[in-house]
Amino acid sequence: MPKNVMRRILVTGATGQIGSELVPELRRINGDENVIVGVHRRPPSDELKDAGPCEKVDVTDRESIEKVVDEYEIDTLYHMAAILSAGGEKNPWLAWDVNMNGTYNILEVARERSMARVFIPSSIAAFGPETPRDNTPQETILKPRTMYGLTKVAGELLCNYYFEKFGLDVRGVRYPGIISYKTPPGGGTTDYAVEIFYEALKHKKYTCFLSEDSTLPMMYMPDCIKATVDLMDADLSKLKHHTDFNLAAISFSPKELAEEIKKHIPELAVSYEPDSRQAIADSWPKTIDDSAAREEWGWRPSYDLAAMTEDMLKNLRIRYETGQL
Numbered sequence: 001m002p003k004n005v006m007r008r009i010l011v012t013g014a015t016g017q018i019g020s021e022l023v024p025e026l027r028r029i030n031g032d033e034n035v036i037v038g039v040h041r042r043p044p045s046d047e048l049k050d051a052g053p054c055e056k057v058d059v060t061d062r063e064s065i066e067k068v069v070d071e072y073e074i075d076t077l078y079h080m081a082a083i084l085s086a087g088g089e090k091n092p093w094l095a096w097d098v099n100m101n102g103t104y105n106i107l108e109v110a111r112e113r114s115m116a117r118v119f120i121p122s123s124i125a126a127f128g129p130e131t132p133r134d135n136t137p138q139e140t141i142l143k144p145r146t147m148y149g150l151t152k153v154a155g156e157l158l159c160n161y162y163f164e165k166f167g168l169d170v171r172g173v174r175y176p177g178i179i180s181y182k183t184p185p186g187g188g189t190t191d192y193a194v195e196i197f198y199e200a201l202k203h204k205k206y207t208c209f210l211s212e213d214s215t216l217p218m219m220y221m222p223d224c225i226k227a228t229v230d231l232m233d234a235d236l237s238k239l240k241h242h243t244d245f246n247l248a249a250i251s252f253s254p255k256e257l258a259e260e261i262k263k264h265i266p267e268l269a270v271s272y273e274p275d276s277r278q279a280i281a282d283s284w285p286k287t288i289d290d291s292a293a294r295e296e297w298g299w300r301p302s303y304d305l306a307a308m309t310e311d312m313l314k315n316l317r318i319r320y321e322t323g324q325l
Contacts, residue, residue, distance in 0.1 A: 007076040008034055008036075008074050008075050008076065009030060009034060009035045009036065009074065009075075009077070010036045010057070010068060010074045010078070011035065011036070011037060011038055011077075012038040012057050012059050012077070012078070012079050012080055012102075013038070013040075013059075013079070013080035014038050014039060014048065014080065015043065015048065016042070016080055016081070016082075017178060017180060017183045018080055018121075018178060018225075018228075020182065020183050021180060021182055021183065021224075021225055022078065022228060022229075023035055023037055023048055023052075024047070024051070025225050026078070026229070027052055032051050032052035033053065034052075035053075036053045036054070036055055036068060036074070037052065037053065037054040037055070038056075038059075038068065038081070039054055039055070040056065053072065055068045055071075059098060060097050060098060060101050060105070061105075062105040062108065062109065065106065065109045066109055069109055070113075074113075075116045075117075076115065076116055076118070076232075077106060077110055077115060077117075078118075078228070078232075079102070079103065079119065079120045081098060081102055082098060082102075082121075082151075083099055084148055085123075085125050085148040085188050085189045085280055086189055086191075086276075086280070087188075088147040088151075089146055089147065089148075089276070092147035095147040095148055095151060096147060096151060099147075099151035099152070100151050100155065103120060103151075103155045103158060103159070107159065107162050110162075110168055110170075111162060111166050111168050115168070115169075117169045117171065117232060118159075118169065118171070119172060119232055120155060120170060120171075121172050121173055121174075121228075122152045122155060122173065122175070123149070123152050123174055123175050124174055124177075124216075124217055124285055125148050125149035125189075125280075125284065126144055126152040126174055126244075127140070127144065127149070127284055127285055128141065128142065128144040128145055128149065128283050129143070129282075129283045130143050131143070131285060133284075133286045133287075134286055135287050135288070135289045136285035136287065136288050136289060137246075137289050138241070138245075138246050138289060138290075138292045142156075145283050155243075156243050156244045159172060159242070160243045163242050163243065170242060171231050171234075171239075171242055171243060172243040172245070173227060173228070173231060173244075173245045173246075174244060174245065174246055174288075175219070175247060176190075176216070176217035176218050176219045176247060177190025177217065177218040178218075178220075178221060178224050179219065179220050179221060179308065180194065180220075181197070181311075181312050181315040182221070189216075189284070192209055192210055193257060196208065196254070196257060196258065197261070197312050197313065198316065198325065200261050200265050200268045201265070201313070201317065201320050201325075202320070202325070204268055205268065205269040205271075206270050207270075207271050207272070208258075208270060208271070208272045209273065209274060209277050209278070210254055210278055211254070212253060212254050212255035212272050214254060215252060215253040215256075215287075216251065216281060216284055217249070217250075217287060217288045218249065218250050218251065219247070219249040219250065219301065220249065220250075220303040220307075220308040222302065223301045223303055226302070227293075227299055227301075230298070231245065231293075231299075234296070234297035234298075235297075238297065240292070240296055241292055245290070245292060245293040245296075245299075246288050246289060246290040246292060246293060247288070247293055247299065248288035248301070249301035250301070250308065251286055251287045252305050254270070255270075256305070257305070258270040260309045261313070263309075264310070264313050265313075
């Protein structure tokens, strides 16, 4: 779809960590009234609600999706609703229902209406202990140990099936851990990399739930939004992959992140008390080979660890001083 064509877009899970920042960018590009916020469990912020349409969308209820899609004549869909890794282990049945049945419902609604394009993300949670942890290849072993990871592998395969079988233009990336100053953590194993910034500013101390040397792939939110939009704008004829692009930006350990923050807040004290999320982190990659994304649609991250840390602290200080935290 050419960039200058105005889209009618529905974003499910629009009040989540990524969705709440993806929507303003999509509205900037396509117009406020052309991007519909799909909400279910978490109410929308005033910013999302006041800027454009908001509708209740329960992805486990197909009629709920169909009603909004038909009313607004949706031609493009970003399916961001999901139960994440740590939350999925607390309630694996809910994770299956939302992540798998929700994805199936989205794909069927899109197929029946011949939608122009659908984005359904995967995650590094699709990998497992048998996956090479260093420079994890695009094509590799996918044997996750979490319900979230299991649903992401199945989702990748199901989305690719819809592309091959029905010609539905479904696209997706394997997101690494995402770091943002605008939205709080949402139940993921990489949430420490957001929490530590809040605690550093508020209390000058933080207890990390992962060990100090647990290196994981991460990404700053502006790069995450850029990657999502860029993939959806990419020329289909140049894509050899579709639903499972490895995506990388920065890899670091909790200790490395703490040391970078200490350059700005020297008095920060960090202790480490690994919990059940440590086993999940130990099954995930340390670094990612995203050469397919770079070659097929020109992916390039903009933020390294130092730039991300500086920008996070600058923006969180503003929020802190204005009483938003």
